[in-house]
Amino acid sequence: MTDLERLASNPQGVPLDYAPSIESTSILRLRDEYDLFIGGRFVPAAGGQRFVTLNPATEESIAAVAEAGAADIDAAVRAARSVLPKWAALPGATRGKFLFRIARLLQERSREFAVLETLDGGKPIRESRDVDVPLAAAHFFYYAGWADKLPYAVPGREIAPVGVCGQIIPWNFPLLMLAWKIAPALACGNTVVLKPAETTPLSALLFAELAQESGLPAGVVNIVTGAGAAGAALVDHPDVDKIAFTGSTEVGRHIGAAVAGSGKRLTLELGGKAANIVFEDAALDQAVEGIVDAIWFNQGHVCCAGSRLLVQEPVAATVIDKLRRRLATLRVGDPLDKNTDLGAINSQAQLDKIRELYAAGIDEGAEPYQPPCDLPARGYWFAPTVFTNVAQSHRIAREEIFGPVLSVLTFRTPDEAVAKANNTPYGLSAGVWTEKGSKILWMAERLRAGVVWANTFNRFDPGSPFGGYQESGFGREGGAAGLLPYLEAS
């Protein structure tokens, strides 16, 4: 029997099963223990404590990382303070030269960063390789360019750096958030103490090695690892001039209260419950891709995720049908597999939270759909989920799930879409899908969100400011606007 005959006798066609294509971790030189990076040197925590960081895809321990206490935070702030005058006095072009060098080093070591980010955080290698690391490098390139052009950002005014910046970043995009924080701060002549999240500290520590390699003056960048207590110590430190925080609205509120009256400057980039609005005249096949990008990018661990799908009623059934079909091709599993679309949930705590809200959705009468998929036995996993029959009052339509769970609601008119989209305590992002340009502009004018994407979603560029309304925070990162939180203008 020839192959053709075999094929011809099989009208079902041939399933193309992708053999595993695993990115090697041999490029990494992992250590058992990691120290703090203070004043240009790696030092153990004064108290000697360490915490373990896990691979969320396997629950295996990767390394023990120093847990910074108040004394370590103090040492880091002092290191940042002492080098501040020298760093701030450098010509902008010289600071730019360091940033360019960091950007190039990030590109040169991009595979190493991508593999580490995936190992420590659980995100698919495809995303860390194609999105996180290239965008992080792009941010350094972008702000390197601004370093000697700062007067043009605030024309006609005297400018100066803010000073020592305490920066606290989340676990969903560890290296990228580091870049968003450090690049503009350094370009403007500030020095920083940065605390990565306790579940994903490793890429920041690898970045510390890169900072050393780049010849950046000691103390300009300090990396202190630890959990909430370390963050609180940084926020409360009296010699910090500015706090920049990206994370949950709950923690952001605490930080806001702690900083109030202290004279410290503050920017917050918090949660979201973005509406992704699909009109009946949209290019529906591409809108479905956009829905996938909006909610299943990075397992839905995205503050600007399009977690509420608002679809116009005449096409609701069609869109849900197309979406279910597309879900069946979403590949869930080993984050290091180059064909994986959806990786591991970042931590047990986050998995618990997703499960709780998933159960709440069912209790409230929404209808869940999950495609058939085999989740690995070990590690933290949650199948991609679409809830239909969701009402505006349901918890899954109001609360940030921060996981791969989409809530689908319908609308009849553009006014209703705007009203539903804006009916949220958040206001970070929104998406509009229509082939009619005037409708895009009409919607963008009315949507209360820091970013409105038209016929796309979750696209980022260093030149484009990012930030929120209301409980999604304040201040902008990216673009010329991203310089302002790091400059004193008089």
Place this chain on the structure above:
Amino acid sequence: MNTAVTIPAWDDARAEGISVSPVDAVMLEARAAALGGRSIKQATKRAALELAISCMDLTTLEGIDTPGKVHALCAKALHPDPDDPTTPSVAAVCVYPELVAVAASALRGSGVKVASVAGAFPSGLAPLESRLDEIARAVDAGADEIDIVLNRSAFLAGDYGRAVDEIAASKRACGPAHLKTILETGELGSYDQIRRASVLAMAAGSDFIKTSTGKIGVAATLPTALCMSEAIREFHGQTGRAVGLKVAGGVRTAKQAWQYLVIVHETLGPAWLHPDRFRIGASSALNDVLMQRARLRSGRYADPDDFSQD
């Protein structure tokens, strides 16, 4: 312009619920690039290469084609790699109508189909009667499959009714032969138009829709194949009719071949991974596929001269 005359066939199609969806170019290209980046390893690669050979229309469409050339191509089609008897035959040999008889006698009884371009290929701008006559003659000479071109002149003038009617007439002229309609996507100007042309050609009764003639600079691309696959999927949902996809022109490497397979697989599903529903029109890609296949078998790259150049 197209509303000046009522065209029953196309109106009937619309009345049956067949519709044309808009296409967003940015997201389409992003999705095609993501699918093109799928990493294909060992066992999957072996299966994909077999499938690519089984779905190949080995093609020669030159003014200098001779019976000798077509004989050589048919021999290659039957036994692409004589050193490896497990190599499948290709799906079809695609020639000009004048050479159909040569191919038909060489391939008789083998299961390899004879495909013929017809209908004033590649412009399609001969009088309809002579185009239909050319199709009928090619079928009489032994063609199992007929590849015609969309009347882009009518289509781009907005005369969709005429474009549909001509394809429907061509389908009738084919009789038992299968009809593949070439959209010549490189001349249509936008993905919206490619999607529209796909739907028109399917509604008119084409068994396959095909990207390109191979006679202009822009041939098959991954986004074009994705755009047409999405049109096929929607048409299948609306009518229950499964129409095949043929990518042609510019496919030169094994890697390109399996990128198209991935797009078809993830858009239309495994039921389309079959020569009845998917074809790759190519000439030079076959040897690259054979080389990749030999490498998987032996672990080393073969000399290009280990394979016949036909």
